[in-house]
Amino acid sequence: MFKDIGVAEIDTVLKKSHEAFLLFKRVSGVKKAAFLEAIALEIETLGIELIQQAMQETNLPEVRLAGERARTCNQLRQFSALLKEGSWVDARVDTAIPDRIPLPKPDIRKMLVPLGPVVVFGASNFPFAYSTAGVDTASALAAGCPVVLKAHPAHPETSELVARAIAKAITSTGMPVDTFQHVHSSTFESGKALVQHPLTKAVGFTGSFSGGKALYDYATQRPDPIPVFSEMGSINPVFILPKALKVRGDKVAEMYAVSITQSVGQFCTNPGIMLGVQSTDLDKFSHELGATMEKIAPGTMLHPGIAAAFKKNRERALSQKGVSVIAESTEKPKENQGVTTLSTVKASDFLNNEILSEEIFGPYSILVTASSQEELIAAANKLPGQLTVTIIGEDDELLQYAEFIQLLAEKAGRVIINGVPTGVEVCPSMHHGGPFPATTDSRFTSVGTDAIKRFVRPVSFQNFPDALLPEELKAGNPLGIWRFVNSEMKK
Numbered sequence: 005m006f007k008d009i010g011v012a013e014i015d016t017v018l019k020k021s022h023e024a025f026l027l028f029k030r031v032s033g034v035k036k037a038a039f040l041e042a043i044a045l046e047i048e049t050l051g052i053e054l055i056q057q058a059m060q061e062t063n064l065p066e067v068r069l070a071g072e073r074a075r076t077c078n079q080l081r082q083f084s085a086l087l088k089e090g091s092w093v094d095a096r097v098d099t100a101i102p103d104r105i106p107l108p109k110p111d112i113r114k115m116l117v118p119l120g121p122v123v124v125f126g127a128s129n130f131p132f133a134y135s136t137a138g139v140d141t142a143s144a145l146a147a148g149c150p151v152v153l154k155a156h157p158a159h160p161e162t163s164e165l166v167a168r169a170i171a172k173a174i175t176s177t178g179m180p181v182d183t184f185q186h187v188h189s190s191t192f193e194s195g196k197a198l199v200q201h202p203l204t205k206a207v208g209f210t211g212s213f214s215g216g217k218a219l220y221d222y223a224t225q226r227p228d229p230i231p232v233f234s235e236m237g238s239i240n241p242v243f244i245l246p247k248a249l250k251v252r253g254d255k256v257a258e259m260y261a262v263s264i265t266q267s268v269g270q271f272c273t274n275p276g277i278m279l280g281v282q283s284t285d286l287d288k289f290s291h292e293l294g295a296t297m298e299k300i301a302p303g304t305m306l307h308p309g310i311a312a313a314f315k316k317n318r319e320r321a322l323s324q325k326g327v328s329v330i331a332e333s334t335e336k337p338k339e340n341q342g343v344t345t346l347s348t349v350k351a352s353d354f355l356n357n358e359i360l361s362e363e364i365f366g367p368y369s370i371l372v373t374a375s376s377q378e379e380l381i382a383a384a385n386k387l388p389g390q391l392t393v394t395i396i397g398e399d400d401e402l403l404q405y406a407e408f409i410q411l412l413a414e415k416a417g418r419v420i421i422n423g424v425p426t427g428v429e430v431c432p433s434m435h436h437g438g439p440f441p442a443t444t445d446s447r448f449t450s451v452g453t454d455a456i457k458r459f460v461r462p463v464s465f466q467n468f469p470d471a472l473l474p475e476e477l478k479a480g481n482p483l484g485i486w487r488f489v490n491s492e493m494k495k
Contacts, residue, residue, distance in 0.1 A: 006160050006188035011197045017152055017185050018203040021121035024150040024182040029118050031179065032475075033087040033483075036146060039177040040084040043137055044077035046169035054165050058131045061159040063304040063340075068267060069132070076132040079139050079430055083146040086453045090485040092116075095476045097489045100467075110467050113477040116460040118148030119231075120205030123198045125219070126156035126163055127210040128306055129270045134450075135159070136166035136186070140208030140233075143455035149206070150183045154198060157190040158307040196222050199232070206459055207232040210272070210450065213363070213441055220444045233458050235450050237363050238390040238442040239276035240425040243380070243412065245397035245405060248422075249285035254292050256396055260369075261296035263424040268303035268342050269367035270310065273392055273425040276363055279351075279372040281380055290371050293346060294331030300344045302337035305366065311340040314366035318345060321364055326353030330371065342366040351379045355386055381408065389439025389446065390416040392425040415439065417446060 009017070031039075047054070058069050086092050093115045100111035122144040126135035133139065141151050155163035167186035174183055189195070199207055199222040207223060209216050209232065216234030223232045244256060263275050280286045305311040321327060326349045333344040344367045351374040354360050360370065374380040393416040395402065395409055402409070402421065413419050417438035428436055428451050436451035437443045443450075448458045470479050481487060486495055 006155075006164070008189040008191060009187040009194055011193065014187075014194065014197045014201060017187060018121060018198075018201045020182040021150045021152050021185060022203040024180040025118070025120050027180040028150055028183050029148045031148065033090050035177065036148065037084040037087040039173060039179050040080045040087070040142065040146060042173035042177050043170050044080040046172045047073065047077055047137060047166060050165055050169060054162065057165060058159060058162045061162050062131050062306050064131070064267070064306070072130060072132045075430055076137055079133070080137065080142050082430065082432075082453055083142050083456065086456065087146055090476065090483050091487075092453070092456060093476050093485070094462075095485060095487040097477065097487055099490060112464055112466050113468070113473065114462055114464040115474060115476050116457070117463050119459050119461055120149060121203055122149045122151050122206045122208060122459055123204050124151055124153045124208040125195070125211065125215075126154060126159075128156050128158045128310065129267075129272070130210070131156070131159045131162045132166070134210045136163045137170055139450055139455055140210070141184070143453075144206075144208065144459045145183070147456050147459040149459045150180070150185075152185045152187065152198065152204075154195065155186060155188050157188070158309075160188055192218070195219065199223050199230075200226055202226075202228070204230060206230055207234075208450070208458070209234040212236065212365075216444065217441070231458070232444055233448060233450065234444040235272065235391075235437065236441055236443060237272040237365065238392070238416075238438060239361065239363050239387075240273050240390055240392045240394070241384075241387055241415075242275050242278045242394040242396065242425075243384070244278060244280040244286070244289070245395065245401050246281060246283060246285065247398045247401045248396045249280065249283065249289055251398060253285055253289040257289050257293040257296060259424060261293055261300065263426045264346075264369045265297065265300045265303075265344050265367040266426050268305050270306055270365060271426050273428060274365070275369055275394070275425055277361075277370050277372060279374065279380060279383055281377060282373045282375055286373060290330055290346075290348060293371075297344050297346050298331045298334050300333055300367070301335045302333050302341040302343045303367070304338075304340055305342050308340050310365065311342060314342045314364065314368070317362070317364045318343075318366065318368055321360065321368070321370070322347060324349070324353075324357055324359055326350055327360070327370070342368075345369075346371065348373060351375065351383045354383055355379075361386065361388060381411070384408070384412060384415070387415055389442045391436065391438045391442045392416050392418045392420060394420040394423065394425055396422055417442070417449070
């Protein structure tokens with residue numbers, strides 16, 4: 005057991021983080037890149053010890069955790085490459101025109117600079133990729149912001165191991181000692197104190213809507229509100245078009261049985277709702293999907309709290325007017341296991357019930373059947389903001405539904421054609437975010453190198469002598485980065 009941090013200790017931690025910021029923000033991109041690479045190497049050096057500890061604390065299998073560790077280290081190295089290249093700072097240079105009429109034009113140069121200390125809350129469902137050295141930490145460090153990481157209480161030992169790896173990387177690369185600090189707490193009071201401390205400049209969170217919204221509210225109550233980047237999950241709607249159902253409904257059913265139940269449904273991109281127009285082909289699809297899901301045994305969930313919430317929310321959804329069970333696992337669940345479930349409801353009932361639009365975190369999905377295309381559009385309009393939305397359709401009917409697809413693009417940060425929402429590729433073009441309540445700021449992503457933009461702000465430098473400018477803005481472009489100079493992109 006680890007001691008919960010107290011409010012007085014939080015003050016000390018944030019003061020140390022601020023002191024580290026004054027040094028760390030001046031570290032070159034190349035040196036920060038070496039630091040991130042060292043973190044990745046130290047995590048890999050932990051070997052099987054780290055995987056076994058995470059297996060014990062999360063109930064996740066070795067294969068899943070090994071893949072997640074690789075993803076985490078890959079994220080760190082992607083940010084390292086970004087820093088080495090250097091153009092991410094979005095440098096813009098407008099040189100002076102002293103003889104311009106009627107007024108002289110000053111020399112103005114702009115770039116992105118780090119915000120300051122960032123508080124990151126570790127996630128329960130990704131003990132590596134969204135926790136201690138996960139994307140929030142990696143992107144904040146890449147931006148030049150020290151991190152205070154609150155370990156998730158569901159896997160504290162795993163978090164400690166990774167924190168020690170980061171500490172070794174700090175020492176080996178000569179970073180300021182408090183560039184990363186690791187704290188434990190299971191109280192709301194400490195979370196609030198971390199967010200509301202005057203030296204905290206931004207927050208990263210992945211988890212439940214209630215948790216993410218609470219942190220956001222704490223931040224807006226400060227005398228100086230700060231950005232909170234909460235990724236709060238979604239139900240990730242899947243719209244199945246008529247021709248696709250007729251041509252390959254069986255293959256779609258097979259694909260989605262896997263996606264719904266993968267990792268016991270404990271992904272923020274779990275397809276929690278499917279929608280289509282009533283037909284014999286949709287009936288056949290629901291039967292085939294249900295028959296496949298019945299064979300999928302219940303799985304042990306991440307921790308008792310998540311298992312209890314799944315059971316409660318599942319029962320609540322199934323008790324709603326018009327909702328019926330198509331299929332559930334034929335095997336009875338054991339303690340802390342989630343039972344695979346597929347339910348259905350008519351769109352007319354769905355449209356009148358806000359509860360059916362809420363996320364059920366686990367191996368659960370509901371099929372909404374519309375009586376017409378117009379009712380399907382009404383159901384789409386009712387949906388709140390999402391991380392993803394998926395359309396399953398044949399090539400020709402996708403063109404016929406082009407306007408409908410444009411409507412769906414307003415609902416989500418990622419629009420998928422003929423795929424599944426689970427499996428988030430870590431690459432620069434990935435956007436993992438979406439309109440509220442999926443996230444608290446739909447403009448930013450928590451996957452891919454653009455995640456760095458959450459923890460920076462633009463600053464203009466007017467009439468600065470060259471010697472006082474950051475390297476990225478100096479006249480001779482000593483770093484050789486791409487810059488927007490007098491309305492022209494050049495090196």
